[in-house]
Amino acid sequence: MMHTFHLAELPAGVTARALVRPPSGTTTPGLDHAECLALMRLGAPVVSPDRLQLRRIAVFAQWRDEDAVDRFLSDDALGRHLATGWHVRMEYLRRWSRLAALPGLPARAGTWEKDEPAVAVTVARMRLPEVPRFLHWGRPVERQVRDHPGTTLALAAIRPPRTISTFSVWRTVREMEEMVHGRAEPADRRHADAMVERRRRDFHREFATFRFRPLSEHGAWEGRTGIVPAR
Numbered sequence: 001m002m003h004t005f006h007l008a009e010l011p012a013g014v015t016a017r018a019l020v021r022p023p024s025g026t027t028t029p030g031l032d033h034a035e036c037l038a039l040m041r042l043g044a045p046v047v048s049p050d051r052l053q054l055r056r057i058a059v060f061a062q063w064r065d066e067d068a069v070d071r072f073l074s075d076d077a078l079g080r081h082l083a084t085g086w087h088v089r090m091e092y093l094r095r096w097s098r099l100a101a102l103p104g105l106p107a108r109a110g111t112w113e114k115d116e117p118a119v120a121v122t123v124a125r126m127r128l129p130e131v132p133r134f135l136h137w138g139r140p141v142e143r144q145v146r147d148h149p150g151t152t153l154a155l156a157a158i159r160p161p162r163t164i165s166t167f168s169v170w171r172t173v174r175e176m177e178e179m180v181h182g183r184a185e186p187a188d189r190r191h192a193d194a195m196v197e198r199r200r201r202d203f204h205r206e207f208a209t210f211r212f213r214p215l216s217e218h219g220a221w222e223g224r225t226g227i228v229p230a231r
Contacts, residue, residue: 001032002063003092003212005121005167007039007155007221008085012054018078019159023061028076030068033101034061035123037157037165057082058157060121060165062102086221088169088228090119090212099123099208112213114174117229119167119214125206126162134203142166144190150175153227162205169214171229 018036025031039056059082063069069089072079094108112118126134145154145168154168170176182192198204214228221227 001092002066002069002215003090003121003210004059004061004063004069004087005090005119006057006059006061006082006085006087008057008082009055010057010081014078014081015054015057018057018059022059023072023076023078028068028072028079030064030071032062032064034059035101035159035163035165037159037163040156040158052158052160058155058165058167060123060167084219086217086219086224086227088119088217089215091215092210093118093213094211096209097207100206102208105210110213112173112211114177115172116231117214118170118173118176119212119228120170120176120209121212122166122207122209124164124204124208126164127203127205128162130201130203133197133201144179144188148175148179150179152229153221153224169227169229 015036015038019038022036023031023034025033028034037058037060039053039058041053063072066089073083074080092105092109093112095105098105142156145151145166148154150171152169152171154166156164156166158164168176179188180192182189198207217225217228219225
């Protein structure tokens with residue numbers, strides 16, 4: 001099993017088609033599940049073109065093996081578009097909560113070191129009446145992650161009307177965990193406090209956070225390479 005996260009700049013029509021009809025196991029051999037989303041800018045105003053960027057796509061996918069990834073990028077129409085961008089191939093390590101579309105993932109797989117790089121992905125299906133509360137608590141967290149010195153890349157993406165995802169690459173597991181629990185210096189509890197509020201009354205119909213070990217990165221994003229820190 002392998003997971004990937006892809007970023008690419010595409011014609012708006014290509015992204016829109018992927019949002020409406022994402023690849024699936026029936027159309028793409030070796031694919032277990034894919035989430036296709038339009039990028040948002042973390043911390044952007046609620047009403048802003050940056051909140052739905054149809055020319056910039058994010059795809060989070062689970063594959064049966066690495067050969068399936070290579071076939072998709074070379075043989076599939078959407079895959080060939082994605083191959084012009086950037087992606088990271090990842091080893092699954094841990095989840096919090098569960099996503100119905102990925103039912104087979106254990107709560108924990110393997111071990112990790114505090115000083116190794118990490119990738120975090122969240123996928124949430126919103127309760128639409130809770131969107132105002134989510135924005136109130138979530139936008140400060142977006143800015144916290146975006147501006148954290150431990151991240152080398154942090155972004156959010158959306159598939160209307162209710163799916164939201166975040167993606168972040170961290171220099172170390174330690175820095176990521178300190179941010180999550182509000183233990184960094186100086187103290188910043190925006191993320192920790194938002195999680196307390198979510199437990200009090202959930203914003204989501206479904207929510208899961210996944211931790212991965214980055215294995216390899218490919219291509220460039222906004223002119224950048226080497227986004228995954230070297231160990």
